[in-house]
Each structure stands twice: as C-alpha cells, then as structure tokens.
Amino acid sequence: xxxxxxxxxxxxxxxxxxxxxxxxxxxxxxxxxxxxxxxxxxxxxxxxxxxxxxxxxxxxxxxxxxxxxxxxxxxxxxxxxxxxxxxxxxxxxxxxxxxxxxxxxxxxxxxxxxxxxxxxxxxxxxxxxxxxxxxxxxxxxxxxxxxxxxxxxxxxxxxxxxxxxxxxxxxxxxxxxxxxxxxxxxxxxxxxxxxxxxxxxxxxxxxxxxxxxxxxxxxxxxxxxx
Ligand SMILES: *[C@@H]1O[C@H](CO)[C@@H](O)[C@H](O)[C@H]1NC(C)=O
Ligand SMILES: *[C@@H]1O[C@H](CO)[C@@H](O)[C@H](O)[C@H]1NC(C)=O
Ligand SMILES: *[C@@H]1O[C@H](CO)[C@@H](O)[C@H](O)[C@H]1NC(C)=O
Ligand SMILES: *[C@@H]1O[C@H](CO)[C@@H](O)[C@H](O)[C@H]1NC(C)=O
Ligand SMILES: *[C@@H]1O[C@H](CO)[C@@H](O)[C@H](O)[C@H]1NC(C)=O
Ligand SMILES: *[C@@H]1O[C@H](CO)[C@@H](O)[C@H](O)[C@H]1NC(C)=O
Ligand SMILES: *[C@@H]1O[C@H](CO)[C@@H](O)[C@H](O)[C@H]1NC(C)=O
Numbered sequence: 001x002x003x004x005x006x007x008x009x010x011x012x013x014x015x016x017x018x019x020x021x022x023x024x025x026x027x028x029x030x031x032x033x034x035x036x037x038x039x040x041x042x043x044x045x046x047x048x049x050x051x052x053x054x055x056x057x058x059x060x061x062x063x064x065x066x067x068x069x070x071x072x073x074x075x076x077x078x079x080x081x082x083x084x085x086x087x088x089x090x091x092x093x094x095x096x097x098x099x100x101x102x103x104x105x106x107x108x109x110x111x112x113x114x115x116x117x118x119x120x121x122x123x124x125x126x127x128x129x130x131x132x133x134x135x136x137x138x139x140x141x142x143x144x145x146x147x148x149x150x151x152x153x154x155x156x157x158x159x160x161x162x163x164x165x166x167x168x169x170x171x172x173x174x175x176x177x178x179x180x181x182x183x184x185x186x187x188x189x190x191x192x193x194x195x196x197x198x199x200x201x202x203x204x205x206x207x208x209x210x211x212x213x214x215x216x217x218x219x220x221x222x223x224x225x226x
Contacts, residue, residue, distance in 0.1 A: 101223040110149055114221040115139065117153070117161065124198040124209075127162040127217030128177070136219040138164030140176050147187055147206070150218065154203040162217035165199040167208070174199070 103114035116136070118127065131138050141147050141163060154161065164177035174182035174189065182189075189199055191208030198211040201218075209215065 102225075103221070103223055107221060108153065109223060110146065112223065114223050115150065115153070116219045116221070118216045118219070121214040121216055123214060124162050124166065124211040124217075127215070127219075128164070131217065131219035134219060134221070136221040138162060138177055139218040139220045140164050140178060141186060143186055147201070151201060151203055154201075157203050160200040160202050160207065160209065160215040162198060162200050162215050164220075166211060167193055167195060167197040169195070 101109055101112065103109045107114035107116045109115075116134075118130065122130065128138055139150065139161075141150065165174055165182060166177075167173070168175045171181070172193075174193065176182065187206050189206050189208050191197070193208065196211050197208045200207055200209045200215050
C-alpha cells in the first residue's frame, strides 16, 4: 500500500520533472491541439466581430450617400416584389421632392392643388354645388402662371368653364368664393362688371357671363397626403 503510493508520487514527480526539463519539446497531443483550436477560435471571433463592425459602418456610410439611396431603392424593388413597386417608387419620388402630393384619377395636379374639368353643363350655382359635393370648390386662380396653365389644359376653342369668381354686392366688385376681392395683377375680365355676372375662362380669354347661362366648370381640390 505505502510503497505503491510512494511509487505513484514518484511517477508524477518524474513526469512533471520531464515536462519542466524539456520546454522546447512539443506538448502532448491531447493538450496541444485544443489550445491551438482555442487560439484559432478567439482569433476567428475577433475577426468576425471586426468584420461585422466594418460592414455596419460601411452600411451606415452607404445609406447616407446618394449611391446608397439608389442601392436601397433597388433593394426594396427586388425584395418587396412586383405589387409594391409603384408604392416604393412614389415614396422615393416624394422624399426627393419633400412634398407628398397625390391627386385622384381624372384630377390634374398643379402646384399644391388638384384640378378637374366637368363633363357637363350647368348654371354657375350648379357648378359651385357640384364641386362642393365632390369635397372641392370652384377653381380659384392665384396668379398669371396658374391662369396660363389652366388655359393650356383646355382643348376645344369656344368652350367656357366657370371658375370661383363672381360679381357681388355689398361692395360691387369681383370676388372670389373664398371672400377675397380680385386683384387686377392676376387677371382682367372681358365684359360687363354688373350684378348677376359670373366669370368663365376659355382657351384664350376670361369673360364675364350671365350666371344663369350654361357652361362647364372647373373644380379644385386639396391633394391627398400619402
Ligand atoms: C438599379 O437597378 C437598375 C435597373 O433596375 C440598374 O440599371 C442600376 O444600375 C441599378 N443601380 C444600382 C446602384 O445597383
Ligand atoms: C404601376 O404604375 C403603372 C403606371 O405608372 C401601371 O401601368 C401599373 O399597372 C402599376 N402597377 C401596379 C402593380 O400597380
Ligand atoms: C355632379 O358631379 C357628379 C359626380 O360627382 C355627377 O355624377 C353629376 O352628374 C354632376 N352634375 C351635376 C349637374 O350635379
Ligand atoms: C382667395 O383666392 C384668391 C385666388 O386664388 C387668392 O389670391 C386669395 O389669397 C385667397 N384668399 C384667402 C383668404 O385664402
Ligand atoms: C368693402 O369695401 C370696404 C372699403 O371700400 C372695406 O372696408 C370692406 O372690408 C369691404 N367688404 C368686404 C366684404 O370685402
Ligand atoms: C356669388 O358668389 C357668392 C359666394 O361667393 C354667392 O353667395 C352669390 O350668390 C353669388 N352670386 C350669384 C349671382 O350667383
Ligand atoms: C389688367 O389691366 C391693368 C390695367 O389695364 C394692368 O395694369 C394689369 O397688368 C392687367 N393685368 C393682367 C394680368 O394683364
């Protein structure tokens, strides 16, 4: 019993001694490989983390650059699929112009409004109420540019379209339906300025007409926000 214990201890001492005595010799297989693995693992992890950090940093940089925008656009197009192509396209367009304006079908966008020409005729008040029923008003013309634009949309010569301007008491002046009086900087009206006169426009002129005559009309609407 005692002898074997001593022998064992001696043996251990021997092996320890031999280990310490020969440091340049390669360690036994059982320990050497795992250590190399561990080292490789740590190094690998380090590089992986570094790589991930670099990729994230690059991603942020690319997103901020204009090229990133295009790449992102392509990414959304391809990943989102056919059905939503229009949605992503219109939203990128919108962010570029920073104003998100959409007009319903048959309504023409112009600056910050949507414009619609009627298909039928009616007296001025019919045009007024028809626009109101659509959640719109008769056209208000802000400046000469807008007048030129709207005139340009009229195809047929001779067709007259009511706008939201009439001759009204109490001040006996031309007044927009929003309550403002007409400025001669915007437009000049051909014809009499008298009671029961309403304003219509054609391809080439702005005229005073009896409010009881039948004309087409133009409505304007707020654009919808996407
Ligand atoms: C985006 O896609 C278009 C074609 O859909 C391609 O012409 C263009 O080069 C692409 N841009 C980038 C930055 O990948
Ligand atoms: C996308 O818009 C175009 C017209 O700009 C239209 O022809 C097409 O049908 C639309 N696609 C979808 C999926 O709505
Ligand atoms: C008014 O507008 C509607 C469409 O919203 C249309 O159906 C109707 O015929 C129009 N005309 C008149 C005279 O109200
Ligand atoms: C009413 O409309 C006219 C014509 O577009 C415009 O010049 C004026 O500023 C408007 N007034 C108000 C109070 O919105
Ligand atoms: C009518 O004109 C007078 C001055 O001529 C002005 O003080 C008044 O505000 C005008 N009324 C309207 C409704 O524009
Ligand atoms: C002129 O327009 C006003 C609304 O701005 C309306 O109250 C008035 O009845 C109109 N006049 C005529 C003759 O239609
Ligand atoms: C309307 O007529 C006045 C005076 O004749 C003129 O000063 C003004 O420039 C004219 N406005 C337009 C829009 O042509």
